[in-house]
Amino acid sequence: MSLAHYLTLAIALFTIGLIGVVLRRNLLVAFMSIELMLNGVNLSFIAFSRYLGDMQGQMAAFFIVILAAAEAAVGLAIIVLLFRRQGSVQSNLFQNLKDRIEV
Amino acid sequence: MLDSLQPLVFGMLALIIFISAAFITFSRNLIYSAFALLGSFTGVAGLFAMLGADFLAVVQLLVYIGGIMVLYLFAVLMTSGIGDVRLTNRSIAVKIALPLALVLFFSLGKLIFETEWFAQQTVKIAPTTAAIGDLLLTKYLLPFELVSVLLLSTLIGSVALARQELRNSKENHD
Amino acid sequence: MQVLDNAASFQYFLPEAILGLTLLLILILDLNKELSKSRLIAPWTAGVGLVLYIVVALALRVQLPEAITFHGMMANDAFTDFFRVFSGASALLAIFLSMHSKELEGVKIEYWILILGITLGMPVLAGANNLLMIYLAMEMVSILSYIIVGYLKKSRKSSEAALKYVLYGATASGIMIYGLSIIFGVSGTLDVLEIQKFLVNNPVGTGRIALFVGLVMTLAGFGYKISAVPFHMWAPDVYQGAPTPVTAFLSVGPKAAGFAILLRFTYTALAQFNPETGIFTPLKYLDITGLMAVLAVLTMTVGNFLAIQQNNTKRFLAYSSIAHAGYMLIAAATLSSLALQGVLFYLIAYFIMNMGAFAVAIIVINATGSEELTAFKGLAKRSGGGALIALLMMVFMVSLVGLPPTFGFVGKFYLFMSVIQAKLYWLAVIGMLNSVVSLYYYMRVVKHMYFDEPEDDKSLGLKGFVFPGVVASLGLATVVLGVYWGPIVTFVQESAQLISK
Numbered sequence: 001m002s003l004a005h006y007l008t009l010a011i012a013l014f015t016i017g018l019i020g021v022v023l024r025r026n027l028l029v030a031f032m033s034i035e036l037m038l039n040g041v042n043l044s045f046i047a048f049s050r051y052l053g054d055m056q057g058q059m060a061a062f063f064i065v066i067l068a069a070a071e072a073a074v075g076l077a078i079i080v081l082l083f084r085r086q087g088s089v090q091s092n093l094f095q096n097l098k099d100r101i102e103v
Numbered sequence: 104m105l106d107s108l109q110p111l112v113f114g115m116l117a118l119i120i121f122i123s124a125a126f127i128t129f130s131r132n133l134i135y136s137a138f139a140l141l142g143s144f145t146g147v148a149g150l151f152a153m154l155g156a157d158f159l160a161v162v163q164l165l166v167y168i169g170g171i172m173v174l175y176l177f178a179v180l181m182t183s184g185i186g187d188v189r190l191t192n193r194s195i196a197v198k199i200a201l202p203l204a205l206v207l208f209f210s211l212g213k214l215i216f217e218t219e220w221f222a223q224q225t226v227k228i229a230p231t232t233a234a235i236g237d238l239l240l241t242k243y244l245l246p247f248e249l250v251s252v253l254l255l256s257t258l259i260g261s262v263a264l265a266r267q268e269l270r271n272s273k274e275n276h277d
Numbered sequence: 278m279q280v281l282d283n284a285a286s287f288q289y290f291l292p293e294a295i296l297g298l299t300l301l302l303i304l305i306l307d308l309n310k311e312l313s314k315s316r317l318i319a320p321w322t323a324g325v326g327l328v329l330y331i332v333v334a335l336a337l338r339v340q341l342p343e344a345i346t347f348h349g350m351m352a353n354d355a356f357t358d359f360f361r362v363f364s365g366a367s368a369l370l371a372i373f374l375s376m377h378s379k380e381l382e383g384v385k386i387e388y389w390i391l392i393l394g395i396t397l398g399m400p401v402l403a404g405a406n407n408l409l410m411i412y413l414a415m416e417m418v419s420i421l422s423y424i425i426v427g428y429l430k431k432s433r434k435s436s437e438a439a440l441k442y443v444l445y446g447a448t449a450s451g452i453m454i455y456g457l458s459i460i461f462g463v464s465g466t467l468d469v470l471e472i473q474k475f476l477v478n479n480p481v482g483t484g485r486i487a488l489f490v491g492l493v494m495t496l497a498g499f500g501y502k503i504s505a506v507p508f509h510m511w512a513p514d515v516y517q518g519a520p521t522p523v524t525a526f527l528s529v530g531p532k533a534a535g536f537a538i539l540l541r542f543t544y545t546a547l548a549q550f551n552p553e554t555g556i557f558t559p560l561k562y563l564d565i566t567g568l569m570a571v572l573a574v575l576t577m578t579v580g581n582f583l584a585i586q587q588n589n590t591k592r593f594l595a596y597s598s599i600a601h602a603g604y605m606l607i608a609a610a611t612l613s614s615l616a617l618q619g620v621l622f623y624l625i626a627y628f629i630m631n632m633g634a635f636a637v638a639i640i641v642i643n644a645t646g647s648e649e650l651t652a653f654k655g656l657a658k659r660s661g662g663g664a665l666i667a668l669l670m671m672v673f674m675v676s677l678v679g680l681p682p683t684f685g686f687v688g689k690f691y692l693f694m695s696v697i698q699a700k701l702y703w704l705a706v707i708g709m710l711n712s713v714v715s716l717y718y719y720m721r722v723v724k725h726m727y728f729d730e731p732e733d734d735k736s737l738g739l740k741g742f743v744f745p746g747v748v749a750s751l752g753l754a755t756v757v758l759g760v761y762w763g764p765i766v767t768f769v770q771e772s773a774q775l776i777s778k
Binding site (some may be wrong): 192211214215217218219220241242243244246249250252253254257259260261262263264 | 282283286290297300304347348349350351385387391394396397401409410413414416417420421424425427428430463464482484486487490777
């Protein structure tokens with residue numbers, strides 16, 4: 001298996017995640033898609049690390065895992081907070097804050 | 104023997120990852136999406152192992168499947184009763200975003216195959232745990248310490264968000 | 278440049294260690310039942326810690342030579358020290374504003390801990406010399422910001438703002454870290470100075486296109502942090518929904534930290550510095566200054582034109598802060614020592630006038646309970662200090678437009694001077710045209726305050742001298758530094774020193 005195979009898979013994961021964030025209106029799915037993106041990044045880092053023979057890529061992946069967990073915790077806390085008040089997790093329902101254009 | 108199996112294992116893992124990732128993003132049922140995370144995370148852990156990152160593979164299993172996925176399952180359960188509402192503008196978004204994403208994917212993929220990467224020689228696979236431990240306490244000491252401050256503050260902050268909410272809902276019930 | 282190991286580096290990290298200890302001290306003090314009842318203990322401890330932080334940072338600036346510390350993780354130079362003082366001061370003011378804001382009455386200790394955590398992340402971001410550190414520090418600032426934006430649990434807007442912030446932020450940082458992974462793959466190192474060395478020695482190769490893609494993705498992450506168009510979408514919503522003191526903090530502190538890393542990265546990794554002539558030359562084939570100039574033009578134009586339509590005070594100030602990011606970006610794009618000084622100078626000016634404007638906004642929101650711009654109507658005629666506050670607001674508005682004799686004018690002068698010196702006349706012209714547009718909407722506030730009648734007869738109800746005193750000294754600083762800015766120039770000239778190979 002060559003480096004390019006791993007990188008292609010990493011990009012596939014990253015792009016699917018990006019599509020999920022942009023397209024899906026369900027907040028939980030959006031956050032899951034962000035996890036996919038970060039998984040893709042980790043795969044890319046570790047593949048580079050292996051083919052460069054350099055541990056730094058693995059260290060980066062290690063820290064990304066930690067930060068992804070912290071981000072997920074905060075994101076889900078906010079989602080649960082909003083859900084309790086509003087009873088929905090659709091992102092298009094949160095339209096209190098937007099430009100009101102009055103000429 | 105093992106080397107000849109490599110493409111097969113890679114292909115299987117890639118298939119698992121790809122299918123479950125697509126499932127997460129496009130499934131209309133939240134529970135299915137949450138469980139599909141399992142396939143994706145495990146597959147990536149398998150690839151980590153193939154790439155000689157044994158420690159990271161275990162970390163991936165522990166943190167992602169043991170932690171993050173369970174967190175998502177809880178969130179799905181706590182916000183249960185919500186399907187995915189069908190949106191009228193969904194098809195339009197798909198028409199624009201999907202081609203864009205495909206263009207992104209193929210151009211980046213093309214880039215990867217055309218680039219001559221820095222080094223192609225593979226180093227012999229060896230256990231990495233000791234090396235990572237060494238690095239964490241030498242070169243990566245500062246990020247390690249900073250991450251601990253970050254995790255502490257995040258913990259306090261997340262608990263603060265959730266705790267107060269409980270108190271509020273109790274007040275509402277009374 | 279000498280790379281220090283962990284033991285030798287610790288003295289360079291003393292200020293941040295103080296900040297971390299203050300954070301823990303607040304937690305420990307809260308364990309005591311008697312002490313935890315007092316609402317003032319935590320903010321005061323945080324304040325004292327921050328003052329100590331600034332003092333130690335200033336002392337170290339004189340005491341220690343610049344160095345690469347922690348095995349290459351951090352670059353401790355005058356530039357980093359500048360942002361230490363800057364972050365500390367902005368946090369100090371944010372804590373002060375939080376204590377006097379009605380929205381944040383009765384906050385728990387977590388709030389102050391989060392502010393300290395963000396403050397710890399900002400100088401680390403400014404001094405990051407490793408791609409991993411850049412990501413880590415940026416996430417440290419962002420993740421904790423998500424929480425304080427959503428800190429008003431009773432306000433729906435606050436939670437919604439937090440949610441939008443998390444979604445945009447997580448996506449942007451995901452894109453950025455992917456870009457960083459490509460840079461790592463091409464150059465084989467995470468160290469920013471090593472990357473520069475690699476780029477200089479291998480100017481052409483097939484990795485060039487991949488590297489450029491990686492750089493653009495990284496730039497997206499930085500652009501998100503400084504709310505540059507097209508990554509600005511989160512800013513108005515978040516600024517409107519967040520508690521006002523938090524908005525003031527976010528629009529100054531983390532934004533400055535974003536500028537710091539943008540400057541450090543473009544000026545050290547993507548340019549060659551000649552210490553004798555003091556000239557930065559962009560690397561061949563990897564010149565992103567043109568891209569930055571386009572972003573700058575978009576940022577200030579979109580910010581200014583959308584600010585005109587706003588009726589909410591915080592949204593209005595959000596778009597104004599986007600526009601100001603644009604002004605600073607045009608200078609950053611010219612890649613010269615003068616531009617570096619200009620941006621740092623403008624950051625100080627922006628700090629004073631923006632914090633001042635937000636402080637006045639807090640006074641008005643406290644008194645009227647309304648966040649609409651109409652609450653400013655007849656401010657000069659309100660009882661309880663209305664005349665003074667309206668005068669101060671006028672000073673801040675004039676300074677934000679960039680008219681003499683204010684600090685904002687001098688700041689803009691320095692920015693445009695660096696652009697003109699780089700012979701980018703079109704950029705300077707667009708910048709000045711934008712300032713004219715901004716005149717309209719800033720002066721609308723002044724018109725509201727002086728020529729309209731108040732909609733109700735509520736008094737501003739300012740009590741004591743402390744809060745008005747601080748706002749007045751910000752106003753006084755805006756005017757005095759607009760006439761006598763020599764010391765600031767010296768300070769900025771000393772600060773615009775980046776370690777580069």
